[in-house]
Amino acid sequence: MAASVVSRPQQKTTAPAGLLVAPAIIALVLWMVVPLAMAIWFACQRYNLLSPDNREFVGVQNFVYVLTDSSLWISIGITLMLVMSVLVITIGLGTLLAVLFNQEFAGRGVARVLAISPFFVMPTVSALIWKNMLMHPVNGLFAQVTRGLGLGAIDWFADLPLLAIIIIVSWQWLPFALLILLTSIQSLDTDQMEAARMDGANALALFRFVVLPHLSRAIAVVAMIETIFFLAIFAEIFVTTAGGPGLATTNLAYYIYLKALLEFDVGGASAGGLIAVVLANIIAIFLMRSVARNLDT
Amino acid sequence: MATVTLRNIHKSYGDNEVIKGVDLDIDDREFVVFVGPSGCGKSTLLRMIAGLEDITAGELLVDGERMNEVPPDKRGLAMVFQTYALYPHMSVAENMAFSLRLAGMSKAKRWERAKEVARTLQLEPLLDRKPKALSGGQRQRVAIGRALVRNPRVFLFDEPLSNLDAALRVQMRLELSSLHDSLQSTMIYVTHDQVEAMTLADKIVVLQGGVVEQVGSPLELYHHPNNLFVAGFIGSPKMNFLPVMTTGVQDSGTNVRLPGDAVVTVPVQPKMLMVGDRATLGIRPEHLRIDANNPTVMGEVLVVERLGGETYLYVKIAGGDTFIVQADGDSRAKVRDHVPIYIDGHLCHLFNADGLAVPQAERHHLTLSTPEVSQTQASHQTYAQHPQSSQTD
Ligand SMILES: Nc1ncnc2c1ncn2[C@@H]1O[C@H](COP(=O)(O)OP(=O)(O)OP(=O)(O)O)[C@@H](O)[C@H]1O
Numbered sequence: 001m002a003a004s005v006v007s008r009p010q011q012k013t014t015a016p017a018g019l020l021v022a023p024a025i026i027a028l029v030l031w032m033v034v035p036l037a038m039a040i041w042f043a044c045q046r047y048n049l050l051s052p053d054n055r056e057f058v059g060v061q062n063f064v065y066v067l068t069d070s071s072l073w074i075s076i077g078i079t080l081m082l083v084m085s086v087l088v089i090t091i092g093l094g095t096l097l098a099v100l101f102n103q104e105f106a107g108r109g110v111a112r113v114l115a116i117s118p119f120f121v122m123p124t125v126s127a128l129i130w131k132n133m134l135m136h137p138v139n140g141l142f143a144q145v146t147r148g149l150g151l152g153a154i155d156w157f158a159d160l161p162l163l164a165i166i167i168i169v170s171w172q173w174l175p176f177a178l179l180i181l182l183t184s185i186q187s188l189d190t191d192q193m194e195a196a197r198m199d200g201a202n203a204l205a206l207f208r209f210v211v212l213p214h215l216s217r218a219i220a221v222v223a224m225i226e227t228i229f230f231l232a233i234f235a236e237i238f239v240t241t242a243g244g245p246g247l248a249t250t251n252l253a254y255y256i257y258l259k260a261l262l263e264f265d266v267g268g269a270s271a272g273g274l275i276a277v278v279l280a281n282i283i284a285i286f287l288m289r290s291v292a293r294n295l296d297t
Numbered sequence: 298m299a300t301v302t303l304r305n306i307h308k309s310y311g312d313n314e315v316i317k318g319v320d321l322d323i324d325d326r327e328f329v330v331f332v333g334p335s336g337c338g339k340s341t342l343l344r345m346i347a348g349l350e351d352i353t354a355g356e357l358l359v360d361g362e363r364m365n366e367v368p369p370d371k372r373g374l375a376m377v378f379q380t381y382a383l384y385p386h387m388s389v390a391e392n393m394a395f396s397l398r399l400a401g402m403s404k405a406k407r408w409e410r411a412k413e414v415a416r417t418l419q420l421e422p423l424l425d426r427k428p429k430a431l432s433g434g435q436r437q438r439v440a441i442g443r444a445l446v447r448n449p450r451v452f453l454f455d456e457p458l459s460n461l462d463a464a465l466r467v468q469m470r471l472e473l474s475s476l477h478d479s480l481q482s483t484m485i486y487v488t489h490d491q492v493e494a495m496t497l498a499d500k501i502v503v504l505q506g507g508v509v510e511q512v513g514s515p516l517e518l519y520h521h522p523n524n525l526f527v528a529g530f531i532g533s534p535k536m537n538f539l540p541v542m543t544t545g546v547q548d549s550g551t552n553v554r555l556p557g558d559a560v561v562t563v564p565v566q567p568k569m570l571m572v573g574d575r576a577t578l579g580i581r582p583e584h585l586r587i588d589a590n591n592p593t594v595m596g597e598v599l600v601v602e603r604l605g606g607e608t609y610l611y612v613k614i615a616g617g618d619t620f621i622v623q624a625d626g627d628s629r630a631k632v633r634d635h636v637p638i639y640i641d642g643h644l645c646h647l648f649n650a651d652g653l654a655v656p657q658a659e660r661h662h663l664t665l666s667t668p669e670v671s672q673t674q675a676s677h678q679t680y681a682q683h684p685q686s687s688q689t690d
C-alpha cells in the first residue's frame with residue numbers, strides 16, 4: 001500500500017508510511033477477522049448452552065450436522081424465494097410508479113412524499129401494523145372488506161404465510177426502488193424522448209427502447225442493495241409468523257436464530273452462520289459481476 | 298414535393314404568449330433559416346412544425362394538408378436536435394434504423410437502408426460503434442443520418458452545429474449545403490449564427506419576440522432591411538446607426554444632416570420623409586471608408602481590432618456617436634488618431650421615426666427577381682455601385 005506513494009526513495013518512505021497506515025489496517029482486520037475467526041472457532045465446537053461444561057472440539061461435525069439438516073435447505077429455498085419475489089415486485093412496481101410519478105399531475109409533490117413514506121417506518125412497526133390492522137383474520141381491514149363483500153376472510157399468516165411476508169417486505173422496500181428509479185428517470189434527456197417520438201415510438205415503445213435501457217443501471221443498483229438487505233430479513237418474520245407455521249417462513253437468518261437461541265446450540269448456529277456467509281458471498285459476486293458489466297456499458 | 302404553410306400561428310404557455318401570429322409560406326425544396334435573438338421563439342416555432350409542441354391557435358399545412366392534430370411521426374418530417382439526442386445504448390446502425398424498426402421493417406431491409414445512408418455520410422466504418430465512442434462531428438452526422446433514413450418530406454434542424462468547434466462547423470455547413478443540393482428536399486433550419494444563415498438559406502426568416510420581422514433572401518435582408526431591428530441583426534459587425542435630421546427632399550434623394558453638421562444625400566424614394574423629420578441613418582462598417590480626399594466626417598479612433606485580413610476601427614465622430622469602420626488589414630490607423638471617414642449616400646439606409654426603413658429608390662441588383670438570380674441575368678443589371686460624390690455643403 002505504502003509502496004505506491006513514491007517510486008525512487010521508496011526504501012525511506014515505506015517504513016513510516018506503513019506505520020501511519022497501520023492503525024487503520026489493524027482496526028479493519030480486527031473488525032473483519034475477529035468475528036469471522038470466532039464464528040469458525042465456535043462452529044468447530046460442541047457447545048450447547050444447556051450443558052456449557054460439555055464443551056469440546058469436534059471439527060467439521062457441526063457442519064455435517066447442519067448441512068444434512070433438511071430444515072437448512074428448506075430455509076435456503078425460502079430465503080431465495082423471498083429475495084427473488086420481493087426483488088421482482090419492488091423493481092417491477094417501482095419502475096411503473098417511477099414512470100407515473102414522472103408525469104405532470106396535480107398534487108405530484110404530495111403524492112411523491114406519501115409514496116416514499118413507508119420507507120421511514122421501522123420494520124417491526126410496519127410488520128405489527130400489517131399483522132394487527134390489515135391482515136388480521138378478525139379485526140384486519142382486509143378481512144372486514146372481503147367479509148363485507150361476502151367472500152369470507154383469509155387468515156394470512158396461517159394460510160399464506162410466505163406471501164404475507166413478501167407483501168409486507170415489498171411494501172417497505174417499494175419506496176426505495178421508486179426513489180432511486182425516479183431520480184434516474186428524471187435524468188433522462190427529453191430530447192431523446194422527443195427524437196423517439198418523431199421516429200414513431202408510441203408510449204410502449206418509448207418505455208421499452210428509451211426509458212428501460214436508461215433505467216438499467218439504476219435497476220442493477222437497486223437489485224444489488226436490496227438483495228443484501230433481503231438476505232437478512234428478520235424483524236418482519238419474528239414479529240408476524242415466528243418462522244411458522246412449521247418452517248413455512250423460516251429463512252436463513254431465522255434458522256440461525258432458531259438454532260442459537262431456541263435450541264441453544266451455539267456450534268450449530270455458528271456453522272449455519274458461516275454457510276449463510278458463503279451463500280451471501282456467492283450471490284454478491286454474481287450480482288457485482290452483472291452490475292459492474294451494466295455500469296461500464 | 299413538400300411545402301409548409303403557417304397561417305397565423307400562435308403559441309402560449311399559460312398567459313405567456315411566445316409566438317404572436319406567424320404567417321409563412323415555405324416552398325418545395327427551399328432551405329429556410331429562422332434567425333433571431335435568444336428567446337425569440339425560433340425553437341418553439343420549429344417544434345410546433347415538428348408536432349412536439351401543441352399549436353395554440355392558427356393552422357399548419359404541409360403540402361396543403363392541415364397538420365395541427367397529426368402526431369409528430371405521421372407528419373413525414375424528421376428533426377435533428379442540437380444535443381444530437383442519439384440513443385446511447387444503440388449502435389450507430391441501430392440508431393439510424395430505429396424508425397424503420399418501429400415501422401416494422403425487416404431486419405435485413407433496414408440494415409440495407411442504414412448502410413446506404415451511412416455511405417453517403419461516410420459513416421460506414423462506424424456502424425457498430427456506440428454514440429459515446431464517436432466524436433462530436435460524427436455524432437452530428439449520425440443524427441443527420443437518422444433523419445435521412447426516414448426519407449422525410451421536410452427536414453427540421455434546431456441549431457445542429459452549435460456544439461461543434463469552429464473548423465468542424467464550417468465543414469458540416471458545407472456538407473449540409475451539398476446534402477440539400479443532392480436531396481432537393483425542403484429544409485427548415487434554426488440558428489443564431491449569421492454566417493450559417495447567410496450561406497445556407499434560400500430564405501431567411503428574422504424573428505423577434507414571437508413576431509416575424511422580415512422574410513427574404515439573405516441579400517434582400519442585407520441590402521433592404523425592413524426596419525432597424527433587421528438592419529442591426531443581419532451583418533457583423535452590426536450596422537452603425539446615427540440620429541439625423543431631414544434637410545431636403547428631391548427626386549434624386551433625401552438630404553439628411555448628421556450630428557456633426559455634415560450632410561449626406563441618400564437615394565431613397567421621395568416624399569417618404571418631410572423636411573424637418575427626425576430619422577436614423579444606417580451604414581454598415583464595410584461600407585465606410587477612410588478617405589482623406591473626400592472626408593464626410595472626422596473621427597477619433599478609440600479602439601483598433603486587427604483581424605489580419607481586415608481591421609475594425611471604433612471611431613468617435615463629431616456629435617459623440619461611435620462608428621465601427623472596417624478598414625484594410627494593413628491600415629496604419631492607431632488609437633487616438635484622427636481619421637477622415639467618407640460616407641457614401643448610396644450605401645446608406647434611412648429609417649423613419651418609427652424605425653421602419655424608407656424604401657430605396659433602386660433595388661440592389663442582386664435582389665431584383667427571385668432569389669435564384671442566374672449569372673447571366675445578374676450581369677445585365679448595371680447599377681452604379683462605385684462611390685459617387687453625394688456630399689453637399
Ligand atoms: N415550456 C415552456 N414554458 C414556458 N415558457 C417557455 C417554455 N418553452 C419556452 N418558453 C419560452 O418561450 C420563449 C421562446 O423560447 P424558444 O426556446 O423558442 O427560444 P429560442 O428562440 O429557440 O431561443 P434560443 O436561441 O436561446 O434557443 C422563451 O421566452 C422561453 O422562455
Ligand SMILES: [Mg+2]
Nearest residue numbers: 339340341455
Ligand atoms: Mg432554441
